[in-house]
Amino acid sequence: MSDIAELTSHVRAFARDRDWEQFHTPKNLAMALAGEVGELLAELQWLTPEQSAQVMADPRLGPRVRAEIGDVTVYLVRLADVLGIDLVQAATDKLAEAGRRYTVEAARGRAAKISDA
Amino acid sequence: MSDIAELTSHVRAFARDRDWEQFHTPKNLAMALAGEVGELLAELQWLTPEQSAQVMADPRLGPRVRAEIGDVTVYLVRLADVLGIDLVQAATDKLAEAGRRYTVEAARGRAAKISDA
Amino acid sequence: MSDIAELTSHVRAFARDRDWEQFHTPKNLAMALAGEVGELLAELQWLTPEQSAQVMADPRLGPRVRAEIGDVTVYLVRLADVLGIDLVQAATDKLAEAGRRYTVEAARGRAAKISDA
Amino acid sequence: MSDIAELTSHVRAFARDRDWEQFHTPKNLAMALAGEVGELLAELQWLTPEQSAQVMADPRLGPRVRAEIGDVTVYLVRLADVLGIDLVQAATDKLAEAGRRYTVEAARGRAAKISDA
Numbered sequence: 001m002s003d004i005a006e007l008t009s010h011v012r013a014f015a016r017d018r019d020w021e022q023f024h025t026p027k028n029l030a031m032a033l034a035g036e037v038g039e040l041l042a043e044l045q046w047l048t049p050e051q052s053a054q055v056m057a058d059p060r061l062g063p064r065v066r067a068e069i070g071d072v073t074v075y076l077v078r079l080a081d082v083l084g085i086d087l088v089q090a091a092t093d094k095l096a097e098a099g100r101r102y103t104v105e106a107a108r109g110r111a112a113k114i115s116d117a
Numbered sequence: 118m119s120d121i122a123e124l125t126s127h128v129r130a131f132a133r134d135r136d137w138e139q140f141h142t143p144k145n146l147a148m149a150l151a152g153e154v155g156e157l158l159a160e161l162q163w164l165t166p167e168q169s170a171q172v173m174a175d176p177r178l179g180p181r182v183r184a185e186i187g188d189v190t191v192y193l194v195r196l197a198d199v200l201g202i203d204l205v206q207a208a209t210d211k212l213a214e215a216g217r218r219y220t221v222e223a224a225r226g227r228a229a230k231i232s233d234a
Numbered sequence: 235m236s237d238i239a240e241l242t243s244h245v246r247a248f249a250r251d252r253d254w255e256q257f258h259t260p261k262n263l264a265m266a267l268a269g270e271v272g273e274l275l276a277e278l279q280w281l282t283p284e285q286s287a288q289v290m291a292d293p294r295l296g297p298r299v300r301a302e303i304g305d306v307t308v309y310l311v312r313l314a315d316v317l318g319i320d321l322v323q324a325a326t327d328k329l330a331e332a333g334r335r336y337t338v339e340a341a342r343g344r345a346a347k348i349s350d351a
Numbered sequence: 352m353s354d355i356a357e358l359t360s361h362v363r364a365f366a367r368d369r370d371w372e373q374f375h376t377p378k379n380l381a382m383a384l385a386g387e388v389g390e391l392l393a394e395l396q397w398l399t400p401e402q403s404a405q406v407m408a409d410p411r412l413g414p415r416v417r418a419e420i421g422d423v424t425v426y427l428v429r430l431a432d433v434l435g436i437d438l439v440q441a442a443t444d445k446l447a448e449a450g451r452r453y454t455v456e457a458a459r460g461r462a463a464k465i466s467d468a
Binding site: 236237238239240241244245248251252253254256257259260261262264265266267268269270271272273274275278281282283284286287289290299300301302303304305306307308309310311313314316317318319321322324325326327328329332333336338341342343344345347348349 | 353354355357358361362365368369370371373374376377378379381382383384385386387388389390391392395398399400401403404406407416417418419420421422423424425426427428430431433434435436438439441442443444445446449450453455458459460461462464465466
């Protein structure tokens with residue numbers, strides 16, 4: 001089993017064991033995902049870009065950032081499971097689409113959102 | 118190679134080919150992740166919980182939700198790569214921690230944030 | 235002085251007194267605003283729509299929601315001040331634009347984002 | 352009437368005229384607010400802090416940032432109205448609390464979240 005499939009199965013069992021499936025609508029899970037992303041932003045908000053690039057070397061901040069990334073991943077995996085979406089395939093498709101719109105020649109050195117594709 | 122490792126490598130090459138590494142600080146990527154999560158919320162905001170549970174069956178909304186999930190995943194994978202964090206391990210660790218705090222007996226039927234663990 | 239102008243002036247003095255102007259770039263303040271909105275979402279995420287409509291009557295949740303709304307307002311007011319934007323005028327202009335796009339006849343009973351205008 | 356009271360009344364009429372009150376639960380409005388904040392982040396995500404401080408002078412980006420600030424304000428005002436919260440008072444109270452926790456002496460030059468208060 002792939003690592004994402006295994007994690008998905010793990011999170012699913014976690015919710016089922018606690019009878020939390022009743023709360024896990026896509027709407028609620030998207031809110032929970034956004035709440036966790038908000039906590040991640042809060043860890044980085046006052047850092048300079050340079051400090052943010054070194055954040056994992058900070059013994060206090062590094063573990064907090066890692067924990068927030070973990071929380072975000074848990075809810076994203078759970079949301080995709082409830083929606084019946086293959087996370088990795090959805091990302092791969094979006095990247096292919098972005099690659100057609102942002103060709104290497106046109107995009108080099110000019111940032112753009114993947115989602116603009 | 119695992120599916121997440123492969124996707125990570127794919128996204129990394131995408132950024133490198135376009136010389137976008139200069140923009141990909143953790144701070145900027147966290148903002149981009151939050152922006153994509155905002156777009157996901159926007160697709161679900163006026164739906165009832167019941168409608169949100171059926172959203173993938175809607176021929177107009179389903180593909181849009183899937184695309185937003187794809188965008189969120191791309192930026193989360195890229196952020197974890199830049200930070201040097203193993204996404205799946207970070208999520209697994211957080212889930213274990215949540216399991217100790219929200220035991221099945223205490224948590225059954227009472228929703229709580231994973232991050233409260 | 236209007237209530238928003240007074241609050242703006244109050245928040246500005248708060249930042250200046252603590253020498254926090256160095257941290258208050260629009261980028262950082264937008265992240266802080268998003269972090270506070272994430273905390274607000276976290277208070278509402280597991281509630282049904284009906285429960286959310288009664289949240290202020292809950293002696294535990296009501297004050298928490300009010301505090302999050304206060305935090306969001308502080309950062310929004312500060313961000314607008316730093317950007318030199320008149321919050322109320324910007325909102326009024328956007329509402330006028332939305333009114334032209336979502337005429338009463340066309341929009342009645344069909345939700346749409348203000349920002350789609 | 353204060354400027355916020357007038358704007359609140361304006362947004363309330365906008366919703367009532369379109370029979371949108373049915374969609375305007377606190378839960379839905381908080382999601383809409385977060386969606387708009389996501390759009391604001393997206394405008395600033397690839398800018399350096401210095402570029403973000405000059406964003407209003409950019410003829411393309413300035414009006415977009417102002418429009419996003421307007422959208423955020425509309426939903427925040429609407430959410431506070433539906434919750435029965437006085438935005439300005441909630442912010443003032445939170446600022447007073449933050450002032451007690453972050454005294455000028457202790458906080459000078461050290462950024463902290465208002466919400467940590």
